[in-house]
Amino acid sequence: MNKISTIMRPTILTASLGLLIISHVNGQSLKDLVSQIGYNVSIVLPGQPGYANATKPFNLRYDYKPVAVAFPVTSHEVSEVVQLGLKSNHTVVARSGGHSYIANGLGGKNDAIVIDLRNMKSITVDDQRNTAVVQTGNLLGDILTTLNEHDRALPHGTCPYVGIGGHAGYGGYGFTSRMWGLTIDRITSIEVVLANGEITTASETSNKDLFWAMRGAAGSFGIATAITFSTFPAPPETTIFSYSWHLPAAEAASVLTVFQNFTLTGDIPPQLAGELVITKADIRGNVNLGYAGGWYAPIAQLNATLAPFFAQVPAPISTSFDSGDYLHSAINLAGGSLQTISPEGTDTFYAKSLMTPSSQPMSLKSIQALMEVVSTVGFDTPGWWFFQVEQVGGKYSAINALKASETAFVHRDSLFVIQFYSSSPGNTPPYPQTGFNLLNASVDAIVSNNRPGWNYGAYANYLDDELPDWSYRYYGSNYQRLEGVKRIYDPNDFFSLPLGVGRRH
Ligand SMILES: Cc1cc2nc3c(=O)[nH]c(=O)nc-3n(C[C@H](O)[C@H](O)[C@H](O)COP(=O)(O)OP(=O)(O)OC[C@H]3O[C@@H](n4cnc5c(N)ncnc54)[C@H](O)[C@@H]3O)c2cc1C
Ligand SMILES: *[C@@H]1O[C@H](CO)[C@@H](O)[C@H](O)[C@H]1NC(C)=O
Ligand SMILES: *[C@@H]1O[C@H](CO)[C@@H](O)[C@H](O)[C@H]1NC(C)=O
Ligand SMILES: *[C@@H]1O[C@H](CO)[C@@H](O)[C@H](O)[C@H]1NC(C)=O
Ligand SMILES: *[C@@H]1O[C@H](CO)[C@@H](O)[C@H](O)[C@H]1NC(C)=O
Ligand SMILES: *[C@@H]1O[C@H](CO)[C@@H](O)[C@H](O)[C@H]1NC(C)=O
Ligand SMILES: *[C@@H]1O[C@H](CO)[C@@H](O)[C@H](O)[C@H]1NC(C)=O
Numbered sequence: 001m002n003k004i005s006t007i008m009r010p011t012i013l014t015a016s017l018g019l020l021i022i023s024h025v026n027g028q029s030l031k032d033l034v035s036q037i038g039y040n041v042s043i044v045l046p047g048q049p050g051y052a053n054a055t056k057p058f059n060l061r062y063d064y065k066p067v068a069v070a071f072p073v074t075s076h077e078v079s080e081v082v083q084l085g086l087k088s089n090h091t092v093v094a095r096s097g098g099h100s101y102i103a104n105g106l107g108g109k110n111d112a113i114v115i116d117l118r119n120m121k122s123i124t125v126d127d128q129r130n131t132a133v134v135q136t137g138n139l140l141g142d143i144l145t146t147l148n149e150h151d152r153a154l155p156h157g158t159c160p161y162v163g164i165g166g167h168a169g170y171g172g173y174g175f176t177s178r179m180w181g182l183t184i185d186r187i188t189s190i191e192v193v194l195a196n197g198e199i200t201t202a203s204e205t206s207n208k209d210l211f212w213a214m215r216g217a218a219g220s221f222g223i224a225t226a227i228t229f230s231t232f233p234a235p236p237e238t239t240i241f242s243y244s245w246h247l248p249a250a251e252a253a254s255v256l257t258v259f260q261n262f263t264l265t266g267d268i269p270p271q272l273a274g275e276l277v278i279t280k281a282d283i284r285g286n287v288n289l290g291y292a293g294g295w296y297a298p299i300a301q302l303n304a305t306l307a308p309f310f311a312q313v314p315a316p317i318s319t320s321f322d323s324g325d326y327l328h329s330a331i332n333l334a335g336g337s338l339q340t341i342s343p344e345g346t347d348t349f350y351a352k353s354l355m356t357p358s359s360q361p362m363s364l365k366s367i368q369a370l371m372e373v374v375s376t377v378g379f380d381t382p383g384w385w386f387f388q389v390e391q392v393g394g395k396y397s398a399i400n401a402l403k404a405s406e407t408a409f410v411h412r413d414s415l416f417v418i419q420f421y422s423s424s425p426g427n428t429p430p431y432p433q434t435g436f437n438l439l440n441a442s443v444d445a446i447v448s449n450n451r452p453g454w455n456y457g458a459y460a461n462y463l464d465d466e467l468p469d470w471s472y473r474y475y476g477s478n479y480q481r482l483e484g485v486k487r488i489y490d491p492n493d494f495f496s497l498p499l500g501v502g503r504r505h
Contacts, residue, residue, distance in 0.1 A: 010213055029135075030067055030088040030113075039493055042071040042119075054116065057103035060348040061424075061431045064106040066093075069114040075191055075225035076201050077432040078115055082223070082494075083197040085113045091496045094223040097139050097163020101351050101463045104219065108498040115223060117165060125150045125231075131188065135226045139358040141338040148327045152231035155180035158333040161344045169218030170460040171409055173392065173417065175240075175294030175333070179270040181398040184215040184407055186229045192222035195494040199225075204472050207278040213501075216408025216460070217475065220482075220501040221489055234326035235296040240333060241274070241306075243290040243316035251373035252278070252287045255313045256281045256389065257391055259291070260361055262309040263394045270396040271297040272305055276389040287371060291316075293391070294333070299323050328450040352439045352464045354446060355414040355457035358393050358400070366449035373438075373445045381438045384424035392417050410476040411457045418446075419462050436466070437470070463499055470499050 010112020034043060044054050045068050054069040060358065067090055070081040085092035093112045095105030106114055114422070117137035123146045124133040134143055141160025147153055147364050155176045156167055164183075180186070189203035192214065202211035202222075213221045220403055245255065259276050274293015281288045295302045299321070310316075356362055378385065392399050393415040404412045412416075420442055422435040449453060458464065458473040471479045479501070486502040487494075493502050 007058065010416075017326075030084070030090060033084055033088050034068070041077045043069075043081075044069045055114075056427060057104060057106055058099050058344075058346055059101060059103055060346050060429050061350065062103035062106070064103055064108065065110045066106055066112045066114045067110075069116055071116050071119050074118075074194060078117075078193045078223055078225055079197045079199055080397040081113060082193055082195070085494065086197065091494055093495065093497065094136070094219065095163075096136050096165020096167055097167070099159070099162045100166055101349075101461075102465045102498065104463065104499075107496075112496075117225075120225065122226075123147075130181070130231050131228055132231055133226055133228050134164055136163070136168075136224050138164050140164065140167065141334065141340040144327075145338055147231060148234055150231075151234050152232040153188055153326055154183060154229055154231055156183045158221070158330075160334045160338045160340050164227065165224060166219075167461065168229075169214070169215060169224065173390065174458075175273045175320075176296060177399055178268075178273040178391065178394070178397045179296060180232055182409065183229075183401070183404065184409055185398070186231070187215055187227055188230050189228040190214050190224050191226040192224055193220050195490040195492070209485045210489055213408050213482055213489075216410070216478070217482055217501050219497050220256050220452050220486060220493075220495055222409045222495065227499040233332050236325055237296075237298045237323070238326055238329035239295040239299045239302055239321050239323045240292070240329050241291055241295060241302065241322075242318075242320050244291075244318045245316050246286060247289060247313060247314065248282060249371040250368065250482075251263045251314060252289055252375070253364070253371040255289055255366050256371070257290060257364055258309060258312040259389065260367070260415065262312075263391050264358060264361055265306055266394065267302075268391075268394050269297070269418075270398055271295060271303075273391045275391065278374055278387040278389070280378055280381075280385065281375070285375050287375050287378070292384055294327075294329060295351070296329075302485050309457055311342075313411075347427050348429050349427075350431060350435050350439060350464075350466075351462050352420040352421055352443050352467070353462035354420075355459055356416045356418065357410045357455050357457075358413050358415045359377075360450065360454055361415065362446060363450050368447045369445035369449045370442055373441045376436055377441050381422065382432065382436045383423050383425040383435060385420075385428070385435070385438060386390075387421070387442065388419045390417045390419065391415075404477060404502075408475065408478050408482055409460075410474075410478040411459070414457065417459045417462075420457075440466075450482075460499075465477045467499075474499070475501075 072078045093107040120135040120137035122135045168183045277290040279288045420439045424431045460474045480500045
């Protein structure tokens, strides 16, 4: 990254929490502050070369113009930029992999200073303690590759380009998660830059409330610069499997109904997780279904594990099994490569999510209504869409072994997280109203055909800025405590985000 400008070096902060000595200096202009040379943080301002590239979101449905994008290389430099924000009266936002569904890494508005962490990519693996200290500019593909060199692994999603900052800030689900939990569940300590610029540690023994909040709602509380994880041995034998069907809506509904019962009541070992994927069929009134998943144990037991499900559904039209070591499974799930160097793509999309309560499975009527919508409205909707019914719960799920109050991530009794994702035709703007309509109608089919008060949640890593009661759906009974922690660590909502705890109204 070119050094385009430098910013001044402020005095070192020694203030302890609650005694903030740095305050807004009547909004000195950012340009003036940046021009006061003294410290070497790369920073790109509007009009400078690289600004357009540095502000391009993954989801092109958004087009935000932050006032600056900084590229610090140390946590001290992150602190310097936070203090620049305080002095210039601009909110500051962290960006890790830039894969927020609603471009939250750009601040979600046009007055933020973005702290892009891409130059902070160290990973330190401790083979004695079985921990890894991961700086938050790292992407999932690089973390997986590095840990695998030590025969270690962590639970997380499949896309190598997703950043650890957002992923480990709000959850982090993958096919190892019924066995190992969410990414946040493996965090033992976090180096955090606070809203006053102080660099501190959040763990069970230091800033306990902050540690709790950072595991589920990180972006509203501080900037994680390095995260310490407790790792697992990489499983030596794995299988990635997939099955597919092409079915009339009513039969597709019965497959999902069986899948729900199988996930809820089946004797499914934690080494298994997968998703039922719903996509557009060639014929109106039909849907395509796929069941894809991971099995992190010797293949011999896989068929027997899945047999109760397959006994109750039509024979699939295709089947595939790909066995190998853990790295092999991850490369398969990433679509062939874990490398993160080549230019990443963009999309133009809207997404919604539902986390379904285990204690209140979806009614048959609601599943039928969903399939009716996808086989008709979905068939008529231009562009590419997919819905994923991901297995998070069931017997032995490590995600649900924690109490709802243990971390800020509240959904410890969900059976599924369902992701509804619809792209624009050609994956480029403008985004059509038909995409919103399909997702609204699909979620509505489920919600309105369950009993009144059906207590569903939503997943904060699949952010939906149209969700009206978002604070309850994302955080449920934890939201009130989050607001309390916010008042202690960021009372002025300096880390302001749409759908962020304590956001400005
Ligand atoms: C192609 C794709 C595949 C995905 N697959 C999965 C999956 O399999 N499983 C799953 O659970 N999720 C998945 N997701 C969702 C993904 O986990 C979230 O979008 C995640 O928040 C992205 O993190 P990021 O760092 O790349 O994004 P960013 O846009 O950089 O950040 C997202 C949010 O986190 C905040 N943040 C980033 N870094 C920090 C930090 N260091 N400290 C504090 N706050 C920070 C940002 O301010 C922003 O609010 C996927 C997303 C995409 C686009
Ligand atoms: C800081 O910005 C906020 C909103 O952006 C504004 O309301 C406030 O007046 C500003 N304060 C100063 C000191 O400029
Ligand atoms: C800033 O960069 C210059 C030139 O690269 C270097 O000499 C100087 O030591 C750096 N200052 C700091 C504070 O890093
Ligand atoms: C644009 O940004 C990407 C990262 O998003 C970076 O890899 C690339 O080098 C940048 N391109 C230019 C021309 O600056
Ligand atoms: C649900 O699955 C269990 C086995 O896990 C089975 O005994 C039961 O019959 C199934 N219920 C229905 C309605 O299919
Ligand atoms: C599992 O079942 C499939 C058919 O669905 C079969 O092709 C495969 O050989 C079986 N695998 C094992 C290990 O038994
Ligand atoms: C989707 O539905 C919600 C109500 O559930 C509504 O508030 C929102 O405006 C709708 N969005 C669109 C784009 O139609």
